[in-house]
Amino acid sequence: MKYLSEYRDGALASKIADGINAISKKPARFMEVCGTHTVAIFRHGIRGILPEHIELISGPGCPVCVTATRDIDKAIKVGRIPDVIVATFGDLMRVPGSESSLQKEKSLGADVRMVYSTMDALDIARQNGEKKVVFLGIGFETTSPTIAAAVLAAEAEGIDNFSVLSSHKLIPPAVGALLAGGELDVSGFICPGHVSTVIGTAPYEPVAAHYHTPCVVVGFEPIDILQGIYMLVSQIEAGEARVEIQYRRSVTPEGNPNAIKTLYRVFEPCDAPWRGLGVIPKSGLALREEYRAFDADAQFDLEVPDAPEPPGCMCGDILRGVKTPMDCKLFRKACTPENPVGPCMVSTEGTCAAYYKYSRL
Amino acid sequence: MCLAVPMEVIEIDGQNARVGLGGVVRDIRLDILDERPEIGDYVIVHAGFALHRIDPEDARITLQLWKEMGAIDEVPE
Numbered sequence: 001m002k003y004l005s006e007y008r009d010g011a012l013a014s015k016i017a018d019g020i021n022a023i024s025k026k027p028a029r030f031m032e033v034c035g036t037h038t039v040a041i042f043r044h045g046i047r048g049i050l051p052e053h054i055e056l057i058s059g060p061g062c063p064v065c066v067t068a069t070r071d072i073d074k075a076i077k078v079g080r081i082p083d084v085i086v087a088t089f090g091d092l093m094r095v096p097g098s099e100s101s102l103q104k105e106k107s108l109g110a111d112v113r114m115v116y117s118t119m120d121a122l123d124i125a126r127q128n129g130e131k132k133v134v135f136l137g138i139g140f141e142t143t144s145p146t147i148a149a150a151v152l153a154a155e156a157e158g159i160d161n162f163s164v165l166s167s168h169k170l171i172p173p174a175v176g177a178l179l180a181g182g183e184l185d186v187s188g189f190i191c192p193g194h195v196s197t198v199i200g201t202a203p204y205e206p207v208a209a210h211y212h213t214p215c216v217v218v219g220f221e222p223i224d225i226l227q228g229i230y231m232l233v234s235q236i237e238a239g240e241a242r243v244e245i246q247y248r249r250s251v252t253p254e255g256n257p258n259a260i261k262t263l264y265r266v267f268e269p270c271d272a273p274w275r276g277l278g279v280i281p282k283s284g285l286a287l288r289e290e291y292r293a294f295d296a297d298a299q300f301d302l303e304v305p306d307a308p309e310p311p312g313c314m315c316g317d318i319l320r321g322v323k324t325p326m327d328c329k330l331f332r333k334a335c336t337p338e339n340p341v342g343p344c345m346v347s348t349e350g351t352c353a354a355y356y357k358y359s360r361l
Numbered sequence: 362m363c364l365a366v367p368m369e370v371i372e373i374d375g376q377n378a379r380v381g382l383g384g385v386v387r388d389i390r391l392d393i394l395d396e397r398p399e400i401g402d403y404v405i406v407h408a409g410f411a412l413h414r415i416d417p418e419d420a421r422i423t424l425q426l427w428k429e430m431g432a433i434d435e436v437p438e
Contacts, residue, residue, distance in 0.1 A: 062362065149393050246426075
């Protein structure tokens, strides 16, 4: 398959791994920010072919995992309003709120429907004119422009029974917050490829410059990841800290200006709560005043009490890269994919779920 | 959740397109694309939208890097 199979070639992977082993002298700790990378690194056994002094740690880039309990509670609350249909990406269904989950609500009679695209949610709105369709907007810059495009399509078509409950988040402010926190020990970032397909590379320049930490934007196939690590190691060995693109076939320095324009036409940055990281200034997206008619927060009373994290759950520390699932007392015992306590075990791209599936006991 | 895949454009109708990959066919939107694709182009698809048209020349830069690393002998055509 074009642009896929050539990046899965085992012999090429071995050669690149040899290259890394040949040039790498200094110990290094790289954070893969994105949950899709976390899973790919496990699935392809990348850790096993790297030098022992190179460590890979997982970061906060799983949108489901960083969604605050309170935001799940709001989604559950809106689903309990009569004549509301909740449309959501499947990933959110099983995430526990403070007392329920969307899946439980569905089994109790709430109309919760899984969709592949926001455009599917718009179809549901068209077909159910007497009901109100609320789409749960989660995801990073890869996903949020698609939600913005759906809002614009709804506006153009005069669809007035569609709204978005936005928990969208932005990656660069989170990376900045991790470094500003001072507890994270990291030598470089494996930056999420598809986020930069939209935003380009400029938002990482301050990270590289201010914290002298190399950032390489990397694709998701095994060759991509190995080459990205090679590029990071090259910078570390040379004492450099630059922003580079490994994932050339999908990322340009300027990103996708049309997607950015669409995104910021509908949304504006707002302070947002991240599970484990607290409130990060200007790290979330709220619908602009002009699009209030499509803002579920403005359409419904969705105030919910503050929700504490589940006792003993270390998802917060894991999302900040300061602990691994192995450090958590609940991991594999009270917390499993069948009965997840925290969100990192729920999402297939969560760090705990990936460790559970791929790491040895 | 940031999974996206390269798919080949099979049909285009305004902002709608049909794309395919290994026998899988999907209908997607082109609203947020940076440049309009043509039939036969590959686009990166995420959640029902094309995010990027792949420029074969950009893809070749990666292959060039493999060559510089000594991982391949020649950049394939």
